Amino acid sequence: MIGHLSRMFNSALVLATRALLRVVLRSPQRATALKTAAILHEIAPSLPRFSEADHVQADALRDLLRSMLITTLPADARSSVPSLARRHAPVKNTWVYQNEVMEWNIPADSKVLDVGSGGWPFKRATALADKYVGSTTHRVESIVQDTRPFFEVDLERLPFTDESYDFVFCSHVLEHTDNPGAAMRELMRVGKQGYIEVPTRLSDVMFNFTRIPNHHRWHGLVLGTTLVLIEWTEQERRELGNDYFEALQSSRANAFQDFFERNRDLFFASYHWSAKIDFMVIDKHGTVIDSSLNPSSEK
Numbered sequence: 001m002i003g004h005l006s007r008m009f010n011s012a013l014v015l016a017t018r019a020l021l022r023v024v025l026r027s028p029q030r031a032t033a034l035k036t037a038a039i040l041h042e043i044a045p046s047l048p049r050f051s052e053a054d055h056v057q058a059d060a061l062r063d064l065l066r067s068m069l070i071t072t073l074p075a076d077a078r079s080s081v082p083s084l085a086r087r088h089a090p091v092k093n094t095w096v097y098q099n100e101v102m103e104w105n106i107p108a109d110s111k112v113l114d115v116g117s118g119g120w121p122f123k124r125a126t127a128l129a130d131k132y133v134g135s136t137t138h139r140v141e142s143i144v145q146d147t148r149p150f151f152e153v154d155l156e157r158l159p160f161t162d163e164s165y166d167f168v169f170c171s172h173v174l175e176h177t178d179n180p181g182a183a184m185r186e187l188m189r190v191g192k193q194g195y196i197e198v199p200t201r202l203s204d205v206m207f208n209f210t211r212i213p214n215h216h217r218w219h220g221l222v223l224g225t226t227l228v229l230i231e232w233t234e235q236e237r238r239e240l241g242n243d244y245f246e247a248l249q250s251s252r253a254n255a256f257q258d259f260f261e262r263n264r265d266l267f268f269a270s271y272h273w274s275a276k277i278d279f280m281v282i283d284k285h286g287t288v289i290d291s292s293l294n295p296s297s298e299k
Contacts, residue, residue: 116173168194181290
């Protein structure tokens with residue numbers, strides 16, 4: 001009974017506050033920044049109650065409060081205030097985007113290997129493989145082993161015969177390897193075609209992955225038909241803060257989420273290959289240490 005009365009009171013408080021703010025915002029004498037700030041100051045002690053109110057009412061009230069806040073800011077600062085609108089769905093993570101958005105020209109009867117399948121295996125895979133079955137700094141979630149065959153492997157020395165798979169999927173794995181050139185030669189050896197995805201420099205910087213010890217050794221980009229992997233320098237490994245990572249994960253819509261969804265290709269280097277992978281590996285000193293163009297390194 002008391003809880004029901006409390007919810008009714010909170011709902012009435014929200015409705016009354018919304019009505020008051022609408023009057024203030026529509027008033028011809030509205031709101032100098034000083035008056036608006038004073039009203040916000042008076043309302044502030046009651047704000048915790050708003051989170052207990054109906055979501056629709058609470059969101060409408062937040063929109064009004066946001067409108068009042070914006071009036072206190074100079075024009076060039078107003079775009080920095082987030083919309084605070086609830087997202088109807090979270091930003092698509094890599095697995096969802098690859099499995100539900102991207103289109104794959106893989107025949108239904110194909111043998112498909114996911115190398116580095118981890119906790120989010122490729123849906124089209126008929127076999128899974130990973131180096132780390134237990135916990136590791138390279139993965140936060142538990143390994144998935146379902147009804148599909150699972151192999152514990154080293155990507156640089158895969159235990160499969162030549163061209164034993166029609167398609168080899170390798171997503172967010174090469175950046176962790178010590179010798180990505182050897183790993184890519186193994187992908188070419190066991191697969192007829194495939195897909196590689198690695199984080200770009202922009203991605204690792206904005207999401208603060210460079211700070212994690214023994215995590216990402218390389219970042220990538222695609223130049224023409226060549227996949228380029230570049231080693232991080234020690235000077236680049238620093239704490240950059242998690243502001244952008246948290247903004248991307250937020251349940252409230254914000255400008256960074258819009259930027260990410262419009263420009264996913266700037267965050268992840270995607271490389272489709274058939275028969276061969278053209279690649280170049282550059283170490284932290286700027287030296288090309290491996291390349292598919294190097295005759296002595298061909299598979």
